[in-house]
Amino acid sequence: MFRHLKYPIIQAPMAGGISTVELALAVSENGGLGFLAAGYKTPEEIEQEIVQCNASGLPFGVNLFVPQNDTIDESVHSYKERLEKDYDIQLPIPEPNDDYWNEKLELVMKYKVPYVSFTFSCPSKEIIEQVKNNGSHVIVTVTNLKEAKIAIDLGANAICLQGVEAGGHRGTFENVDEETNVSLNELISTIRKEISIPIIAAGGIINGKDIYLALQAGADAVQLGTAFLCTEESGANAAYKQALQSGEFSETALTRTFSGRLARGLKNDFMAKYESFAPANYPAVNSLTKPIRAKALKDQNPQDMSLWASTRFKEIKQGTVKDVFEQLTKELLSYQS
Numbered sequence: 001m002f003r004h005l006k007y008p009i010i011q012a013p014m015a016g017g018i019s020t021v022e023l024a025l026a027v028s029e030n031g032g033l034g035f036l037a038a039g040y041k042t043p044e045e046i047e048q049e050i051v052q053c054n055a056s057g058l059p060f061g062v063n064l065f066v067p068q069n070d071t072i073d074e075s076v077h078s079y080k081e082r083l084e085k086d087y088d089i090q091l092p093i094p095e096p097n098d099d100y101w102n103e104k105l106e107l108v109m110k111y112k113v114p115y116v117s118f119t120f121s122c123p124s125k126e127i128i129e130q131v132k133n134n135g136s137h138v139i140v141t142v143t144n145l146k147e148a149k150i151a152i153d154l155g156a157n158a159i160c161l162q163g164v165e166a167g168g169h170r171g172t173f174e175n176v177d178e179e180t181n182v183s184l185n186e187l188i189s190t191i192r193k194e195i196s197i198p199i200i201a202a203g204g205i206i207n208g209k210d211i212y213l214a215l216q217a218g219a220d221a222v223q224l225g226t227a228f229l230c231t232e233e234s235g236a237n238a239a240y241k242q243a244l245q246s247g248e249f250s251e252t253a254l255t256r257t258f259s260g261r262l263a264r265g266l267k268n269d270f271m272a273k274y275e276s277f278a279p280a281n282y283p284a285v286n287s288l289t290k291p292i293r294a295k296a297l298k299d300q301n302p303q304d305m306s307l308w309a310s311t312r313f314k315e316i317k318q319g320t321v322k323d324v325f326e327q328l329t330k331e332l333l334s335y336q337s
Ligand SMILES: Cc1cc2nc3c(=O)[nH]c(=O)nc-3n(C[C@H](O)[C@H](O)[C@H](O)COP(=O)(O)O)c2cc1C
Pocket: 012, 013, 014, 015, 016, 018, 037, 038, 039, 063, 118, 119, 141, 162, 165, 166, 167, 168, 169, 171, 202, 203, 204, 205, 223, 224, 225, 226, 227, 308, 309, 310, 311
């Protein structure tokens, strides 16, 4: 499935404006596989990006969020009241939303996107079949063996196996608390013994040695997000890039405070203050905190921004995608020889 790529290196889809067309195409041009992130975008926005990637003739992928609406209950309203009081701001009443699921599925079908990946759950057998019959490779993000087996039963061509070190949201099929301390490489070796379809390993991979070790543990390819956050082609805003590299933040943590779903990011004041109040309710909490995050961006205040990053953020390199990619592949080749 990845044999035609020069390197088995995939750029993680990163929603929130980070996965630009420039980022995806630069990764594919350099011999990896670039990904667009459809999450939170309107169908018109992602269509424009797909058209540009298609025109390049390079391989690329599109990632979709599988809808998972938790019932909006009293806990969401209490969190809303608490935030409104603290910030002296009127927040939107959260409503269920499916992130334009049907419209986005139609787009990946219309443009026969070469790789389509899904996160936050596994689509039905019928949908996976349709996308595959249309000529796309289907990848489903999983975080454990149980989810991997479900994805295989439902027809996925490959799994993206996400370790707990990963930046951004956990791709668990359900919005539940987890207690996992298993490292990515342990997870890969355990799951490799049980399944035969390709494994894309993701989570805290930042250099060529990490790539080599993940491949040695049994992965067929790797997916890197944090490693590309500070490249020139990344759409991460200046305050985010600064926070990642300034030394102001010393660690990451998993939090529900910004979106209602567990995600790993730089540990900031917002996380510390609201960790015990934030309900496990996605995407309602994500809509709720949007105005607070928008104001933080306007004020360039990283303490109220969601600064998604992996446990290895201190080793991020700057430069163009070409610079970062050349270093990764040089290191990888040195370990392989
Ligand atoms: C800023 C950011 C945004 C992310 N957005 C998405 C997304 O839209 N879809 C998705 O499947 N994964 C998303 N992820 C998770 C990554 O795809 C996945 O965990 C990654 O391959 C490993 O990332 P890492 O190298 O940062 O650990 C995001 C990660 C980050 C850091």
